[in-house]
Structure formats: C-alpha cells, structure tokens
Amino acid sequence: xxxxxxxxxxxxxxxxxxxxxxxxxxxxxxxxxxxxxxxxxxxxxxxxxxxxxxxxxxxxxxxxxxxxxxxxxxxxxxxxxxxxxxxxxxxxxxxxxxxxxxxxxxxxxxxxxxxxxxxxxxxxxxxxxxxxxxxxxxxxxxxxxxxxxxxxxxxxxxxxxxxxxxxxxxxxxxxxxxxxxxxxxxxxxxxxxxxxxxxxxxxxxxxxxxxxxxxxxxxxxxxxxxxxxxxxxxxxx
Amino acid sequence: xxxxxxxxxxxxxxxxxxxxxxxxxxxxxxxxxxxxxxxxxxxxxxxxxxxxxxxxxxxxxxxxxxxxxxxxxxxxxxxxxxxxxxxxxxxxxxxxxxxxxxxxxxxxxxxxxxxxxxxxxxxxxxxxxxxxxxxxxxxxxxxxxxxxxxxxxxxxxxxxxxxxxxxxxxxxxxxxxxxxxxxxxxxxxxxxxxxxxxxxxxxxxxxxxxxxxxxxxxxxxxxxxxxxxxxxxxxxx
DNA sequence: GGGTTAAGTCAATACCTTTGACTAAGAGAT
DNA sequence: ATCTCTTAGTCAAAGGTATTGACTTAACCC
Numbered sequence: 256x257x258x259x260x261x262x263x264x265x266x267x268x269x270x271x272x273x274x275x276x277x278x279x280x281x282x283x284x285x286x287x288x289x290x291x292x293x294x295x296x297x298x299x300x301x302x303x304x305x306x307x308x309x310x311x312x313x314x315x316x317x318x319x320x321x322x323x324x325x326x327x328x329x330x331x332x333x334x335x336x337x338x339x340x341x342x343x344x345x346x347x348x349x350x351x352x353x354x355x356x357x358x359x360x361x362x363x364x365x366x367x368x369x370x371x372x373x374x375x376x377x378x379x380x381x382x383x384x385x386x387x388x389x390x391x392x393x394x395x396x397x398x399x400x401x402x403x404x405x406x407x408x409x410x411x412x413x414x415x416x417x418x419x420x421x422x423x424x425x426x427x428x429x430x431x432x433x434x435x436x437x438x439x440x441x442x443x444x445x446x447x448x449x450x451x452x453x454x455x456x457x458x459x460x461x462x463x464x465x466x467x468x469x470x471x472x473x474x475x476x477x478x479x480x481x482x483x484x485x486x487x488x489x490x491x492x
Numbered sequence: 493x494x495x496x497x498x499x500x501x502x503x504x505x506x507x508x509x510x511x512x513x514x515x516x517x518x519x520x521x522x523x524x525x526x527x528x529x530x531x532x533x534x535x536x537x538x539x540x541x542x543x544x545x546x547x548x549x550x551x552x553x554x555x556x557x558x559x560x561x562x563x564x565x566x567x568x569x570x571x572x573x574x575x576x577x578x579x580x581x582x583x584x585x586x587x588x589x590x591x592x593x594x595x596x597x598x599x600x601x602x603x604x605x606x607x608x609x610x611x612x613x614x615x616x617x618x619x620x621x622x623x624x625x626x627x628x629x630x631x632x633x634x635x636x637x638x639x640x641x642x643x644x645x646x647x648x649x650x651x652x653x654x655x656x657x658x659x660x661x662x663x664x665x666x667x668x669x670x671x672x673x674x675x676x677x678x679x680x681x682x683x684x685x686x687x688x689x690x691x692x693x694x695x696x697x698x699x700x701x702x703x704x705x706x707x708x709x710x711x712x713x714x715x716x717x718x719x720x721x722x723x724x725x726x727x728x729x
Numbered sequence: 730g731g732g733t734t735a736a737g738t739c740a741a742t743a744c745c746t747t748t749g750a751c752t753a754a755g756a757g758a759t
Numbered sequence: 760a761t762c763t764c765t766t767a768g769t770c771a772a773a774g775g776t777a778t779t780g781a782c783t784t785a786a787c788c789c
Contacts, residue, residue, distance in 0.1 A: 272736060272785050298777065308738050310778080315736090319777065368609065372658030381677050381685050388687035402694035406703040407710065410655065417658075418651030421609030440618050448618050450625035457639035466643040473644065473714035474707065480717070509754050509767060534745065545769050547747080552767090556746070 270307050277315050280305065281325050288326070288365040293424060296365070327370030331380045334359035340386035345393040346475055352383050353412040353471055357464070360416040364423040371417030384409065395482040404478055411474060419463055507544050514552050517542065518562050525563075525602040530661060533602070564607030568617045571596035577623035582630040583712055589620050590649040590708050594701070597653040601660040608654030613646040621646065632719040641715055648711060656700050
C-alpha cells in the first residue's frame with residue numbers, strides 16, 4: 256500500500272522518464288520570470304511549475320547559475336531568430352541588431368537583468384556579431400579602428416538594453432518615488448538647480464526607449480562621419 | 493554568573509549604545525563588498541564585520557534593500573565629491589561627469605552591480621545633473637532637444653558604467669571561458685564568420701574602458717555637430 | 730523477462746532574510 | 760546619586776533558499 260496520505264493534496268505522480276529536458280526547463284524558467292518576476296525564480300517554484308520535484312532540475316543543470324546561462328543564451332537566440340543583415344544598408348543593419356536586443360530585453364526584463372551581466376560580446380549569436388563587423392566594413396571604416404567601433408556597438412546594445420530592463424523591473428511605485436525625488440530636491444534648493452529646472456517639463460515627456468534610439472543615432476552619425484573622413488584620405492589627428 | 497560558555501570563542505561584549513550609525517554601516521557594507529564580493533554581502537557577515545549581532549543592522553535600516561539604496565547613494569556621493577563644472581569647457585565637463593561615474597563604479601564593482609539598477613537619473617547628486625544641463629546649454633543645444641541629450645549623457649554614464657562593473661565582477665576564470673567561446677565558434681564554422689575573424693587580432697587588444705571612452709567621444713562629437721547646425725540656423729530635417 | 734542506468738524523488742544540511750520578545754545602556758528628571 | 764524610560768543591541772525562531780547524497784523506479788537493451 257504505497258498510497259500516500261489521504262489528505263486533500265493531490266499527491267502528484269512521479270513524472271515519466273523524459274518529461275524534463277533542458278529546453279523545457281529553460282522555457283519554463285523564462286515563463287516564470289516573465290509572469291512572476293525575478294524574486295519568484297527559485298528552484299522550488301520552478302520545480303512546481305514543471306510538475307516535478309524541486310530538485311529535479313539538477314539532473315539537467317549543475318547549478319542555478321548554469322541554468323541562468325542557458326536562459327541568457329535563449330534570450331539572444333530569440334533576439335536574432337530569422338535575422339539577416341540588410342545588404343549594403345550598413346546603418347540599417349546596425350540599427351536592426353541593436354533594436355532586436357533592446358526589444359527582447361524589454362519583453363523579458365527579469366530574465367534580461369538576470370543574464371545581462373553574464374552575456375558578453377561573443378557568447379553566442381556570432382552571426383549578428385559578424386554582421387555588425389560586415390556593416391562597419393561596408394561603411395568604410397578602416398581596419399584597426401573597426402574593432403573598436405564593433406565593441407562600441409556590441410556593448411551599447413547589450414549594456415544599454417540591460418540597463419533599460421533593470422529600470423523596467425522596478426515596481427511602478429518605486430519608479431514613482433524616484434520621480435518625486437526631483438520635486439523634493441527642487442523644493443529644498445530651488446535656485447541651485449536652475450538649469451535642471453528649466454527643462455524639467457521637457458524631461459517628463461521622455462521615454463527611455465527614445466533615449467536609446469537617440470543615443471544610437473548619435474553613435475552612428477559619428478561613425479558615418481569618421482568613415483567619410485577615412486574615405487577622403489584625411490586622418491583623425 | 494552571567495559568564496558565557498568557557499569555550500575558546502571570545503564571547504564579544506555587547507556593543508555600547510551609539511556604536512552603530514547608518515554612516516558606519518554603509519561604510520562597512522562598502523568595505524565588505526569591495527573586499528569579499530557580492531556573495532559575501534549578507535546580514536550575518538555584515539554584523540560580524542561591525543562586531544555586532546547579525547540582526548543589529550535592522551535597527552537602522554528597515555530591510556536589506558533599504559541598505560542597498562543607501563550604498564547606492566554613497567557611491568554617487570563619492571563619485572561627485574568636490575566636483576565642479578569646468579566653466580565654458582562644456583565638453584570637458586561632460587567627460588568629467590561620465591568618467592567620475594565610471595571610475596567609482598569600477599573601483600567598487602560589487603556595490604555598483606548591486607545598486608546599479610536602483611539608481612536612475614535624479615536620485616541624488618543633482619549638482620552634477622545640473623552641470624550636465626548647463627554644459628549642453630553652453631554647447632548651444634536648443635531647448636526641446638536639450639532634455640533628450642541630457643538623458644543620453646546621464647543614461648550613458650550610469651548604464652554603461654554599471655555594465656562595466658558587471659563584467660568586472662565575473663571571476664577571471666569565467667572571463668577567460670567567455671573569451672574561448674570565440675575560438676570554439678571559429679573552429680566549428682570557420683568561414684561563416686569571416687568578418688569577425690579578420691579583426692579578431694585587433695579585438696583582443698581592446699579594453700572595456702577604452703570602449704567606454706570611445707563611445708563617449710562619439711556621442712559628444714555628434715552632439716557638437718548638432719549644436720553647430722543649430723547655431724547656424726539649419727534645422728535637423 | 731532480467732539487468733542496468735540515469736531521471737525523478739526524498740531527506741537533510743547549511744545558509745539566508747526578517748520578526749518578535751528580551752535586556753541593558755545611557756539620557757534626562759528628580 | 761538614584762530612578763525611569765527609551766531604544767539600540769541581542770537572542771531565538773520561523774520560513775525561505777541552493778545544493779548534496781541516498782533512494783527508487785521508469786524505460787531501454789539484450
């Protein structure tokens with residue numbers, strides 16, 4: 256009689272053998288992070304979500320950290336699914352790459368914050384990385400600097416998107432509180448911050464996404480400018 | 493006979509009344525984070541560091557999260573200690589502000605990673621924020637766009653520095669592992685990533701700090717360019 | 730059908746944050 | 760000098776966490 260306790264709790268049968276796979280676990284992790292947030296991403300809850308024991312995941316990932324790496328990988332895979340470089344429109348290619356990262360991060364903010372520091376240039380999605388280099392070459396950037404600008408674009412996409420996700424994760428209430436910080440600071444020293452006060456009306460209307468887009472435009476404008484200078488033979492001195 | 497157990501452990505006398513202050517606790521937190529890293533920043537260890545009970549900190553901070561906010565504040569205070577805007581050298585002022593954030597974050601990477609997502613434009617150090625706006629005004633940026641560029645600079649400094657800190661925190665071993673990811677990817681699909689491969693030699697020599705500086709230069713070049721256009725009366729269309 | 734292997738489970742360890750009750754340090758009043 | 764009172768520091772405990780080692784048993788191979 257191995258029948259478990261006759262309490263109200265459904266005893267949950269043992270899962271069949273291949274029920275859990277790395278893919279399924281990563282998918283469940285992402286769903287848990289999206290729906291319940293960063294704090295809910297624990298092994299017990301993940302196990303429950305999967306209908307398994309809380310330690311079952313350890314049969315597929317050596318540690319939670321390992322799982323996080325896999326989630327990070329999934330995020331980038333999702334970002335660059337069916338990505339193709341836009342031929343000779345180098346600027347379009349770069350904008351596309353950066354916005355793909357941003358869009359993915361903002362739609363999975365908790366997962367992005369978790370994996371953000373674990374993703375560095377070159378962990379996966381080499382195809383996109385290669386496209387960035389190709390685009391810069393198309394633009395006419397000469398060779399030793401090209402690597403530097405590549406890093407600028409790659410770091411911009413990853414770091415700035417990660418920061419955006421971090422902001423997105425904070426409770427609405429906290430975001431509100433930080434907004435009011437401005438008001439109180441003005442109140443205590445009204446004329447000390449005249450410059451800031453003069454633009455406070457404009458500041459309120461700015462969305463973080465718009466800031467991202469503007470920064471990208473500024474970076475690309477400068478890169479285009481330097482490419483033009485390089486083509487006409489002038490050096491940067 | 494209130495003498496405690498005669499074991500080898502020194503019994504640690506009760507601390508006198510004003511021994512703990514928020515300032516001292518924040519200082520100890522920062523030291524702990526700097527010396528032992530993110531994982532060591534726990535209430536028990538912090539208490540031990542202070543020579544106090546593991547729960548003593550709760551008399552001064554409602555939660556660990558509150559303490560993190562205070563650490564974040566300390567970081568920015570440190571960054572902008574004796575900061576003065578550089579008069580009409582607007583570009584110098586902006587570079588100074590951004591590099592102060594970067595330098596502080598990189599010298600306290602664990603603290604920066606912890607507090608990074610909690611710092612948004614305007615939480616403290618309004619003086620620096622005001623100086624950024626002033627610098628942009630000196631540069632000649634007209635008014636509705638000025639707010640946008642202000643956000644670009646502020647977000648750049650905070651988000652990018654935070655990202656740098658995140659990278660800094662990873663073990664050397666992990667950093668090494670990520671570097672080798674490149675090599676293996678080349679091995680599996682050698683010619684698919686020709687662009688990348690062509691610059692791999694240059695890439696190895698690039699430091700993250702250099703990427704930060706370059707990105708800042710690119711942003712400022714574009715801002716200067718747009719300011720010049722605005723002064724000569726052309727519009728951006 | 731029997732044996733093997735590894736996927737899923739269980740129990741236990743060593744942490745962690747946070748709370749509530751307790752105690753005594755030191756300030757202020759008399 | 761003593762008495763009282765507030766509250767900073769302490770203690771014990773609850774409830775959560777990651778991770779490990781021993782166990783069971785499902786499913787594959789022969």
